[in-house]
Every structure is written in structure tokens, then in C-alpha cells.
Amino acid sequence: MRDYRTMKFTSIQNLKSCVLPLLATSILLGVVAEAEAQFRPRVSLPVVPGTGKKINSVGDNFENEDWTYHPNLPKSSRNIDGQGRYPTGQSNNGRIYESSYRGQPDLIKRITTPAGGLPNSKGALLLRSLHTGVPKRSSLKSQQDDLLMNVGGIVGRLSVSRTPNFVVRVYFPSWDQWEDATDTAFGLRASVVGTGFIHEGNKDKYKKKRFSLFSRSPKKENEVFWPGMFVQFNSKTDGKNEEDSAMIIIRSGPDGKDFVGPMIWNPGWWTMGMSFTPDGKAHYYASEGVDNLTTKDHIASVHPYGSKIKYFSTFFFNICNQNDGRTWSTPFVIDDPEVFVVK
Incomplete structure (x- = not known):
């Protein structure tokens, strides 16, 4: 059994x-x-600029009729001749200022909002330069002036863990008002801190370098850099373009090289913005008109220069011309620059 x-x-x-x-x-x-x-690596979805809680203490809407800018001339040109001239220029409300590295535009003026702007907007800001670069000195080559939004000086730098983002409306005038040169005319850029592999002793920080058995290995460092969007005018008088147009150029790809974004066939108001997510990426958006940005307006998401962004400090505007001492830059107008955080 x-x-x-x-x-x-x-x-x-x-x-x-x-x-x-x-x-x-x-x-x-x-x-x-x-x-x-x-x-x-954690991957974050792109975030549309204008998402989250608006930081009311930074940015500007230029609605105050008493708004003015104090240039405190002469402007700085430390990027060219090592001269940072103090005190630097700033608006009377302290929200916009000149960098001591690269000088401010020659004309910064509150004007009546051009037609087609944001509903109920009465004021906007005109930006224009004659002598980009060193004050009252012609170089006969393309140079730029900068105007900075005061973000870091008011609220400090913002960690990408909070998904900071910004948005602004930009007015592109009719083609006949653009400086007649096929070149960069405008820029919208951010100042960020990121981590990337930087070669010690290599001035061109984003250029690949060969290493021998006795050379030092790449060093991972925190670096300040300036990703963003440029607007290049394509003139029909240059013999290459049949009609006037412009295009957005993205700075930059992971390899540090700029790449082409969407074309601008119609001048007028555009909405542009950037966001920065916890995975260290920058996200670029732009669309025709003044409506809020949407997912359809997404251009690109990258680690600029191959670096992982950690902090957002501020954003700023580039005004460019050929600096011949006679020709003013294209008259660009900005309105309602705003900053948001998701967390």
C-alpha cells in the first residue's frame, strides 16, 4: 500500500x-x-511654452505709459574690445537690462502695438540698432546687440526640475523694411547652465579632439551656454532668392551645429518660445500669429551642444545688422515676454 x-x-x-x-x-x-x-536616462515629453504658473514678478507687457529705458551710454562691448561700461542700461521697472558683455540696441522704445497684436495690447517694445558692436564704430561685418530679461536677478535661476519655459510675441515688419542682406537679423535665446564633456585646455569647447595615451580624458563640467532661435532674412536682391522670405535657425544640435527650422513667408506677428524639461533638453516652438502655442508648433527637442541643461537663468533678444555705420537694423517689435514654471 x-x-x-x-x-x-x-x-x-x-x-x-x-x-x-x-x-x-x-x-x-x-x-x-x-x-x-x-x-x-529619464525622457520627458516636450512641454509647450506658456504651460504652468506664470511668474508675475518677471517679464513685461509694456502697458504702462510711463515705461522708459535708461541706456546709460556708452554701451558695453566687452565681447569685442574687452570694455564693459558701467552702469549698464536698464528699464525704469528693472525688468529689462543691458549685458556688460555685449551692448544693448541703440533704440529701445515703447510704441503703440502694431496692428494684429495681442487683444487689448496698447504698448509694445521697438528694438533697433545702427552701430552693433563697439559704440559708434563701423566694422562692415555682421554684429549683434543684446537685450536681456531680468529673470535670474529677480527670482534666481530655475531648475529644470520645475520645467521653466518662456514665450514672447515678435513683430516682423513688411519685407521692404528689412535690412537688405541675406543674413541673421534677429535672435531669441536663453541663458542656461548645463553639464557636458568639455576638453580641458581646448578653447573650442564643443570641438572634438583626438586623445593620445598621455592626454587628459574629457572633463565633465558645468557650462553657461545660449541655445535659441535666430531669424535669417533671405533677400531677393542677393541673386539666389526669387522672393523675400525669412527662416528660423535653431541653435543648436547635439553636435553644436545650427540647423534650419520653419520658413517665414508672411511677415507680421509671430509667437515664439522655449521650454526646458527635467531630462535636460531644450524644446523649441514658433507659430504665425499671436495665439497661444500648441503641440502643433513644436520645431525640435534636443540637448544643445550635447549638454544636459540643469538650470534656466534668463532669456534675451539679439538685434543684428551689417554695421556699416549708415544702415539701421530691421525694426523688430516684441510684446508680452512671459516666464512660467510647471512645478
């Missing part, structure tokens, strides 16, 4: 001998998978 109790006991022992190793393997695989997940 069979002893079923013994057989049952034997079956459990056999079961343990099979299941326990499988269970241990499963637990081990789970631990490995969890460890891999911790080190796997």
Missing part, C-alpha cells in the same frame, strides 16, 4: 527544488531591472 502522506511530502520537496531556484532567479532579475531603471 502506498503511503500518500509520504508521497505528498516528497512532491512538496520536489516542488521546492524546482521553484526556489526559479524564484531566486526572478528576484535577482527584478533587482537588476530596478537598478537599470535607476540609471536609465
Whole structure:
């Protein structure tokens, strides 16, 4: 007669001998998978500029009729001749200012909002330059002036864990008012801090370098850099373009090279913006008109220069011309620059 109790006991022992190793393997695989997940780069979805809570203490709407700008001339040109001239220019409300590195536009003036602007907007800001670069000195080559929004000086730099983002309306005048040169005319850029592999002793920080057995390895550092969007005018008088147009150029790809974005066939109001997500990427958006940006207006999402962005400090505007001492830059108008955070 069979002893079923013994057989049952034997079956459990056999079961343990099979299941326990499988269970241990499963637990081990789970631990490995969890460890891999911790080190796997986190990918964030692009965030549309204008998303989240608006930071009311920064930005401007230029609605105050008493708004004015104090240029405190002469402007700075430290990027060219090492001269940072103080005090630098700033608006009377402290929300916009001149960089001591590259000087402000020659004309910064509150004007009546051009037709087609934001509903109920009465005031906007005109930006224009004659002598870009060193004050009252012609270089006969393309140069630029900068005008900065005071973000970091008011609220401090913003971690990308909060998904900071900004948006602004920009007025592009009729083609006959643009400086007649196929070149960069305008820029909207951010000042950010990011981490990337920087070669010690290499002035061109984003240029690949060969290493010998005795050379130092790349060093991972925090760097300030300035991703953004340029607007290039394509003149029909240059012999290459059949009609006037403009195009958005993105700075930059992971390799540090600029790349072409959408074309601008119709001058007038455009909405432009950028966002910065916890995965260290910059996201670029632009659309014709003054409506709020949407997912359809997404241009690109990249790690500029191959660097992972950690902090957003501010954003600023570039005004460019050929600096011949006679020709004013294209008259650009900006309105309602705003900053938001998601968290």
C-alpha cells in the first residue's frame, strides 16, 4: 500500500527544488531591472511654452505709459574690445537690462502695438540698432546687440526640475523694411547652465579632439551656454532668392551645429518660445500669429551642444545688422515676454 502522506511530502520537496531556484532567479532579475531603471536616462515629453504658473514678478507687457529705458551710454562691448561700461542700461521697472558683455540696441522704445497684436495690447517694445558692436564704430561685418530679461536677478535661476519655459510675441515688419542682406537679423535665446564633456585646455569647447595615451580624458563640467532661435532674412536682391522670405535657425544640435527650422513667408506677428524639461533638453516652438502655442508648433527637442541643461537663468533678444555705420537694423517689435514654471 502506498503511503500518500509520504508521497505528498516528497512532491512538496520536489516542488521546492524546482521553484526556489526559479524564484531566486526572478528576484535577482527584478533587482537588476530596478537598478537599470535607476540609471536609465529619464525622457520627458516636450512641454509647450506658456504651460504652468506664470511668474508675475518677471517679464513685461509694456502697458504702462510711463515705461522708459535708461541706456546709460556708452554701451558695453566687452565681447569685442574687452570694455564693459558701467552702469549698464536698464528699464525704469528693472525688468529689462543691458549685458556688460555685449551692448544693448541703440533704440529701445515703447510704441503703440502694431496692428494684429495681442487683444487689448496698447504698448509694445521697438528694438533697433545702427552701430552693433563697439559704440559708434563701423566694422562692415555682421554684429549683434543684446537685450536681456531680468529673470535670474529677480527670482534666481530655475531648475529644470520645475520645467521653466518662456514665450514672447515678435513683430516682423513688411519685407521692404528689412535690412537688405541675406543674413541673421534677429535672435531669441536663453541663458542656461548645463553639464557636458568639455576638453580641458581646448578653447573650442564643443570641438572634438583626438586623445593620445598621455592626454587628459574629457572633463565633465558645468557650462553657461545660449541655445535659441535666430531669424535669417533671405533677400531677393542677393541673386539666389526669387522672393523675400525669412527662416528660423535653431541653435543648436547635439553636435553644436545650427540647423534650419520653419520658413517665414508672411511677415507680421509671430509667437515664439522655449521650454526646458527635467531630462535636460531644450524644446523649441514658433507659430504665425499671436495665439497661444500648441503641440502643433513644436520645431525640435534636443540637448544643445550635447549638454544636459540643469538650470534656466534668463532669456534675451539679439538685434543684428551689417554695421556699416549708415544702415539701421530691421525694426523688430516684441510684446508680452512671459516666464512660467510647471512645478
